[in-house]
Amino acid sequence: MGVVIPLEDNKNKQASVKPLVDLTLSDMERVNQLILSKAGSDVQMIPEVANHLISSGGKRLRPMLTLAAASMFGYEGDGHIKLATSVEFMHTATLLHDDVVDESDLRRGKSTARTIWGNQASVLVGDFLLGQAFRMMVDVGSIDALDVLSTAASVIAEGEVLQLSVAKNMETTEDDYLQIIRAKTAALFAAASEVGPIVAGGSKADRNALKSYGTNLGLAFQLVDDVLDYGGTSSDLGKNVGDDFREGKITLPVILSYRRGTPQDRAFWREAIEGGASDAANLEKALGLIRRYGGLTDTIARAKHYGTIARDALAPLPASPWKSALVEVIDFCIDRVS
């Protein structure tokens, strides 16, 4: 008898978000309808500002997580549609406020709302979307889901303030940084995933599995985003390379390169990030240092580490197309960078 040698075809295939997109297609149509309806208002400026960002081509990964995480536990009501829409509104509100906080002019290759309608509209429409998000959650009526999502709202804001407090401080450690992205990014991924089993009546173990999956997927996602900010190209990203550098934002590639560098390298980083010497020549030099000290490759290695934890979190759950799609999204998020 011959021995079957696994060909591991999958290892060579680029991971894709397509299975998740296909599985959630009809639900996402309902989410998109609800987004348009709940971003509506007689106050014309609200749908204008909201739709500018909503229609700007984000992947809507977070609401897809909620839909898949509910469906994999057999949920058949419509609460997951409302929760998924709430999650996307929380995300959109955060982006509107982030652009004000970061004074950003471009997001996903388009002018930010604040450059078109002003900081004022961005702050207030963000507040409106957050209010609408809570109304939809209340409408679903699950106190557990409300607890998870309202806690995420606090934690996200806390993470953003923490990031602001350590801004331009080169002594930020990898642990400090992890604490920030755990709050500002991973908390919403975790909540988006955990409310799936909550609305579907899953067990405490199911909730924990999805929460852990979401947390670690979110960490991997943010780390890869940080690499893309230094390694992607402007046309790929709709974002100029070096935005984080120019804003003096400290991300893991910078932390690694700073800590691994010579005293002269560290003096350069302090001048660039703390002193604001972030012109094109210094960005070029920064990119050189980041590459020399493995700042990008090792940040990707960290992302893979969290990706593995996310995969293991789902491991005990029964096999299903939903589970496979969620697992494949981990590699998809990480492969964005390669």
Next chain:
Amino acid sequence: MGVVIPLEDNKNKQASVKPLVDLTLSDMERVNQLILSKAGSDVQMIPEVANHLISSGGKRLRPMLTLAAASMFGYEGDGHIKLATSVEFMHTATLLHDDVVDESDLRRGKSTARTIWGNQASVLVGDFLLGQAFRMMVDVGSIDALDVLSTAASVIAEGEVLQLSVAKNMETTEDDYLQIIRAKTAALFAAASEVGPIVAGGSKADRNALKSYGTNLGLAFQLVDDVLDYGGTSSDLGKNVGDDFREGKITLPVILSYRRGTPQDRAFWREAIEGGASDAANLEKALGLIRRYGGLTDTIARAKHYGTIARDALAPLPASPWKSALVEVIDFCIDRVS
């Protein structure tokens, strides 16, 4: 037999907030403790920014409304403490965001958070307080209270955007303006009052009575605020006279004076509000026009009209010290201006 002639002593006595303050004293101590605890965070900047505003001497009228509105229906749990704190946090978050939107440098005579810590911290700490407010509401566990307060959060933001959309448009009518203050101010007064009977298990009629009371008290309160902005003195208010004028904010005194004025007067208002010609000489002229056309006295008359509706809303409820205190607060709010 002699006829007893009512002396109506009360009519001559200045209305006071004191009965409400006295009745809610021990509950407000618990609210103040909870405010400090829930505005706390390991991220040091959060309590710094939050406490700057929280300790700046606001009257905390809104949480007192919640406490009184729960106690008058015999409530004896601690849900009203959490809801009152949520209401105050929603209010504080709105103030933090308002200062960014209005680019204000002073509030209650103190530098605004945004001038000390920047717009960024004001936006994000506001978001954090809003998240904490929702967590406390969720903790109380009443879906009805959550519904009322989350709806208020949306409506408030919608009102602020509406105000932004009509900013500097002199054709704003009194009705437009009422729609704005009904949303941006009265909605929170209404919600703060309505959650009292909700948490206390009051009837639908009780809820409606308190909602109507809060709405109309809020309208009266805002109208008097608008009068104070033109008529108060800097030392009384901790706010410079004419802030609204300089910001091109259209309030009822201006609307009345514009609509009642001559074509020349209207040209002046357009130049001042729409064209930004709001220097000291023009403020002086504006004050003269507002007085000539009864802009302040008639705005106070409108406030009294809503005050009467608020009083009648409570009329069917049984007499109690709580009810008397809430009724007296109506006149207290209006008397601020005299």
